[in-house]
Amino acid sequence: MRDLVLVHGRAQQRLDSIKLKADWIKAWERGLARIGLKRPLADEQIHLPYYGDTLDQLVAGKSPEEAAKIVVRGVQPDDSTALSQDEKAFLEAALMEHVGRYAANPELAVMKEMPQGMSVERGVLNWEWVQGILTVLDRHVPGASGASVALATRDVYQYLTQKRIRDAIDDGVASAMPEGKKTVVVAHSLGTVVAYNVLRNLGQTRGWSVPQFVTVGSPLAVTVIKQRLAQLAPVVFPPCVSHWYNAMDGRDVVSLYPLDATNFRLKPAIENKTNVDNHTENRHGIDGYLDDPDVARRIYDAVVQAD
CATH class of the missing domain: 1.10.260 (434 Repressor (Amino-terminal Domain))
Known part of the structure; x- marks a missing residue:
């Protein structure tokens, strides 16, 4: 069995990180139940690095020391200014x-x-x-x-342009990656930008092995986001990732385009599923992605592989 790391999106500030992780797991379990499967991993094999309060407080101008510490569940936890x-x-x-x-x-x-x-x-x-x-x-x-x-x-802008914010979040996400074992990474919304940036920059040097990277509701193909990512580092397929699977609902309010050869060209190519029927109100919610049978199956198949 492989561990699973979940990277959440925006608007998660002041939430209970334990409940947030539980909600993700429940949504995945619903998707698995639709295809006659049960969750194969114990809670301690699933990690959710919580940065909601950190982002909220850093964007409001607090220092990393003042900001909430990022908590990796499964491990013992150790006002906007004017726009430029x-x-x-x-x-x-x-x-x-x-x-x-x-x-x-x-x-x-x-x-x-x-x-x-x-x-x-x-x-x-x-x-x-x-x-x-x-x-x-x-x-x-x-x-x-x-x-x-x-x-x-x-939020994406702040992450991409403010080094102190980016470093604090990246360090928290990186700390969730188990050492010395293959790990499946699932990311949503802003979390797809964070996870991609962490995997492309740190994955190879830290010896991570990600056989399956799953992104849902991703804004990575929005032009200005691609441009800012390219200013930080070359936009390449993360060397530590074996396969990248991207899923979206065409009505999603955040993910404008699939991550395909037209909108986010990488080699090897990213596999895209563009017909998710996300049942949440804005077609972007994580529940409507994780309980999609195809997405749930993709995560299941990746974590049950023996290494």
């Missing part, structure tokens, strides 16, 4: 890419949401323009607000 112009530009680019999913002419769609009779210059520094973007998303994003997409995007 760079962050606003990142946020606008990502949000406009989302608008482009629903409108043939994104800029025109946003302009139509501006106050009548007001001639407003396009640009993220203009609040009316931002409001127009969020209104378009409110109209078209099922089960979620434009603000929720913006918050998810901002």
Whole structure:
């Protein structure tokens, strides 16, 4: 049997990390039950590095020492500031890419949401323009607000551009990887950006072996996210990973594109499943991914392999 590491997404701050891990496991068990299988791993073989409070507090400006310690379950646990112009530009680019999913002419769609009779210059520094973007998303994003997409995007920005935040989270995730054994990694949402970055940068030097990397609801293919990842290190297939399986619901509010040759070209190619029927309200929730029978089976098959 192989160990399993779960890397969560955003909006997990102030949650009970034990309950968060239990919720992930229950969702996976539901998916397994749909195909007549039972969870093959004991709780201590499943690790969830919890960084929700760390991200929340570091983004609010606290030092790593003040931020909540990252807890790896299964192991004994030892206000936003004003946005910079760079962050606003990142946020606008990502949000406009989302608008482009629903409108043939994104800029025109946003302009139509501006106050009548007001001639407003396009640009993220203009609040009316931002409001127009969020209104378009409110109209078209099922089960979620434009603000929720913006918050998810901002968390990714903070992780990719703030070294102290990135280092604190990366160290916590890396500490969850068991030494000297093959480990399956499953990541969701922002967690897919974190897990990918950790695996590509640390996996080989630390001797990790990940026979199966599973990402669900991933925003990795969003253009500005790819660009920022490339500024940190070459965008390559993580050398420690043998196979990468990505699953998404086409209606997901966060994962715009599959991680395929068009949107996230890597060698070897990533295997994509694009027809998940995520039953959660915004089509992005982890429950709707882990209880998908194909996703549940993929994780099961990877962890039960003998080494």
